[in-house]
Amino acid sequence: MSMSSIFIVVGVVAIGFAMQIVATVIHNNSKKQFEKENPDAAMMIIKDRQFHLLGFTETLQCLTINGQQYPQIMDGFKRGYYLVPGSNVLELQYETQRPGILHKWVRTTYDPQKIEVTAEPKKKYSISYNKKAQQFIFEEVAQAK
Known part of the structure; x- marks a missing residue:
C-alpha cells in the first residue's frame, strides 16, 4: 500500500469521526433543549x-x-x-x-x-x-x- 493510499484512508476515517462527533453534539443539544422546554x-x-x-x-x-x-x-x-x-x-x-x-x-x-x-x-x-x-x-x- 502506498503512502498516498494510507493518507486517504486515514483522512476518510478522521472525517467520519469528526462527523460522528458533530452529529452527537447536535443530538445532545436538541435533547437538552427539549428537556429545558419540557421539564x-x-x-x-x-x-x-x-x-x-x-x-x-x-x-x-x-x-x-x-x-x-x-x-x-x-x-x-x-x-x-x-x-x-x-x-x-x-x-x-x-x-x-x-x-x-x-x-x-x-x-x-x-x-x-x-x-x-x-x-x-x-x-x-x-x-x-x-x-x-x-x-x-x-x-x-x-x-x-
Missing part, C-alpha cells in the same frame, strides 16, 4: 429486538408523536422518546424479519397505527408490540429504588 416530560422506552444472532429481529418505530417527529433518546442501550404530560397520540409501525428458505430474508411490515396514551409527569413507560393480539402495549416501568 416534566415522561420517558417512553421502545422494547424491541433489533439484533439477533440468527437474524430474527423485531423492530418498533415511532413515526410521530402528536403529529410531530421528536428526537430519539437513549436510555442505556435502549431507544426511547420523551412524551409531554397528558394525552399523546403515537403513530407506530412494527416490522419483523427472519431468515427465509427460498429468499434470503422474509420481512413483514405491519401498517402504521395510531394509539392514544396518557403520560404522567416524570414517569417512565415502555411500548412494545404483541404479535398474537396485534396491538401495541403501553405500560409504566417500575422505578428501581
